[in-house]
Amino acid sequence: MSNYDNTNRGVLFVNDRKETENQPDRTGSLNVEGVEYFFDGWLKESKDGKKFLSVSVKRKDKQPTAAPAPSRAPAP
Numbered sequence: 001m002s003n004y005d006n007t008n009r010g011v012l013f014v015n016d017r018k019e020t021e022n023q024p025d026r027t028g029s030l031n032v033e034g035v036e037y038f039f040d041g042w043l044k045e046s047k048d049g050k051k052f053l054s055v056s057v058k059r060k061d062k063q064p065t066a067a068p069a070p071s072r073a074p075a076p
Contacts, residue, residue, distance in 0.1 A: 006031050025043045035059060
C-alpha cells in the first residue's frame with residue numbers, strides 16, 4: 001500500500017481505444033480536493049496553426065446510472 005497523496009493531482013494517458021473523431025485523444029483521472037473526476041483531452045489546432053489541448057472533466061460520483069431493463073410481466 002502506498003502512502004502517496006494523490007489529492008489535487010491527475011494523469012492523462014493516450015487513448016488507444018479511440019475509434020471516432022469525437023472520442024478523446026487522452027483519457028485519465030483527476031483528484032480535486034479529494035473528489036475524483038474523469039479527465040479527457042482532445043488534441044486540436046487553432047485557426048492560426050497553434051496546437052493545444054482541449055479538456056473536459058466530469059465527476060465520477062455524478063455519472064448517470066444505467067436504467068434497469070423493464071421487466072416482462074407474464075401475459076394474462
